[in-house]
Amino acid sequence: MQAKKKDFSEWYNEILESAELSDKRYPVKGMNIWLPYGLKAMNLIDAATRRYNEEFGIDEVSFPVLITRNQLEVEFEHLKGFEGQLYWVTRAGKDQLDVELALRPTSEAAIYPMFSLWIRNHADLPKKVFQICSVYRYETKHTRSFLRMREFRFYEAHTAHVNYEDAEKQIRDYMGIWKKLNEIFLIPNVINRRPDWDKFPGAQYSLAVDSIMPDGRTLQVATMHQYGENFSRTYDIKYSDENGEQRYVSQTTYGMSERLLGGMIGIHGDDKGLIFPPEIAPIQVIIVPIPSEKADISGFSARINERLKAAGIRSSVDTRDNYTPGWKYNYWEMKGVPVRIEVGEREVNEGRITVIIRSSKGRKTFTLAELETAIHHSISEHGRKLFENSEAVIRENVKEATTVEEMKQPFTFFAYWCGRRECSDEIERVAEKSCLGVSVSHPGKGKCIVCGADGERSMFSRTY
Numbered sequence: 233m234q235a236k237k238k239d240f241s242e243w244y245n246e247i248l249e250s251a252e253l254s255d256k257r258y259p260v261k262g263m264n265i266w267l268p269y270g271l272k273a274m275n276l277i278d279a280a281t282r283r284y285n286e287e288f289g290i291d292e293v294s295f296p297v298l299i300t301r302n303q304l305e306v307e308f309e310h311l312k313g314f315e316g317q318l319y320w321v322t323r324a325g326k327d328q329l330d331v332e333l334a335l336r337p338t339s340e341a342a343i344y345p346m347f348s349l350w351i352r353n354h355a356d357l358p359k360k361v362f363q364i365c366s367v368y369r370y371e372t373k374h375t376r377s378f379l380r381m382r383e384f385r386f387y388e389a390h391t392a393h394v395n396y397e398d399a400e401k402q403i404r405d406y407m408g409i410w411k412k413l414n415e416i417f418l419i420p421n422v423i424n425r426r427p428d429w430d431k432f433p434g435a436q437y438s439l440a441v442d443s444i445m446p447d448g449r450t451l452q453v454a455t456m457h458q459y460g461e462n463f464s465r466t467y468d469i470k471y472s473d474e475n476g477e478q479r480y481v482s483q484t485t486y487g488m489s490e491r492l493l494g495g496m497i498g499i500h501g502d503d504k505g506l507i508f509p510p511e512i513a514p515i516q517v518i519i520v521p522i523p524s525e526k527a528d529i530s531g532f533s534a535r536i537n538e539r540l541k542a543a544g545i546r547s548s549v550d551t552r553d554n555y556t557p558g559w560k561y562n563y564w565e566m567k568g569v570p571v572r573i574e575v576g577e578r579e580v581n582e583g584r585i586t587v588i589i590r591s592s593k594g595r596k597t598f599t600l601a602e603l604e605t606a607i608h609h610s611i612s613e614h615g616r617k618l619f620e621n622s623e624a625v626i627r628e629n630v631k632e633a634t635t636v637e638e639m640k641q642p643f644t645f646f647a648y649w650c651g652r653r654e655c656s657d658e659i660e661r662v663a664e665k666s667c668l669g670v671s672v673s674h675p676g677k678g679k680c681i682v683c684g685a686d687g688e689r690s691m692f693s694r695t696y
């Protein structure tokens with residue numbers, strides 16, 4: 233396998249292939265097959281997303297994949313933003329359809345006409361829904377598994393509120409959801425407010441979670457948008473307030489996608505392969521038997537496995553007899569399993585287990601009585617190690633710039649910026665770094681690195 237530090241891009245491609253997460257040989261370009269191991273990881277990401285949405289009072293819904301041209305044309309700015317990327321369904325059998333239908337690129341145009349039917353009065357508010365579905369965007373740039381696809385797994389929350397202030401509270405809730413989710417994902421990130429020219433089509437402003445990748449570039453993994461009344465005025469989403477007056481709702485959205493998985497692979501993996509955070513690992517503990525004539529290795533392994541499963545741990549025994557234990561160690565390290573238990577003659581005779589943690593060096597032994605506690609601790613230790621690594625990724629790859637010239641280096645930079653496009657264009661021209669906007673998570677004030685006017689701490693990077 234390629235060394236990760238030497239050629240990150242090549243490493244990423246190789247690891248996806250060998251770990252069997254997805255298959256890109258499907259004949260429709262930009263649409264991959266989710267293989268069982270990749271899908272299990274994605275389902276665990278979705279499960280965490282569902283859990284925290286429920287905690288924050290956002291209800292799951294499921295909308296149809298098709299949107300009529302009329303629904304889409306209601307909001308011109310929004311349509312314009314996606315027009316070049318829409319897939320159209322124009323025929324049914326041999327007949328031309330009366331109304332052209334688009335595959336959803338996102339679901340504002342599907343959900344908001346229904347919001348205008350569902351929302352009647354202030355007691356119906358706030359209205360908070362989300363769905364997890366596939367969306368379709370005809371990407372013209374080079375496609376890449378989990379990072380840029382034409383069909384991809386998408387999470388989208390949509391909310392409606394009595395006024396702008398209540399919608400602002402919702403944006404803060406979204407940040408709370410992200411914070412909780414990232415205790416699981418462990419993705420090093422900075423939250424930035426996108427410059428006006430780069431906000432979501434139809435939004436008043438957009439916040440983005442930019443994850444820092446090991447090659448110094450950034451990957452946008454989540455976005456939160458304040459719509460204000462932009463959509464409610466065009467989709468006619470009104471309610472009557474306490475005095476019986478008709479008012480437009482204020483709206484927000486929150487979006488994430490399978491890029492989260494791509495990000496986790498890129499950030500946590502190493503030269504041996506994948507490393508999954510504990511809660512996203514399809515298998516948390518792999519038990520590898522070391523065959524012997526003199527001891528009941530397979531019985532012992534099976535009993536350990538049962539006990540771990542009973543303790544709520546996703547464990548499995550590699551019982552394949554056509555591979556050596558050494559081969560299996562490498563295989564499961566490549567697959568990113570957090571903890572390995574080796575079971576040989578000595579372990580069985582002494583009633584002990586030997587434990588290896590994927591993210592740490594060395595091995596430890598425990599008595600059988602300690603099994604569940606020892607494994608729970610080992611899994612947590614693995615998580616802590618990944619958290620430390622993710623802090624290190626920020627330290628090593630995000631630098632503070634004092635001159636535009638130094639921003640030519642292959643890192644992500646913080647720099648003070650006045651907010652004017654001329655200045656960020658200058659940075660783009662000299663250092664080939666895009667402006668990701670003013671930092672919300674790492675705020676600060678200083679003089680613009682280009683023109684010297686008053687500015688705010690902002691982020692500049694090459695992006696995925």
Ligand SMILES: [Zn+2]
Binds near residue numbers: 649651680681683685
């Ligand atoms: Zn400036």
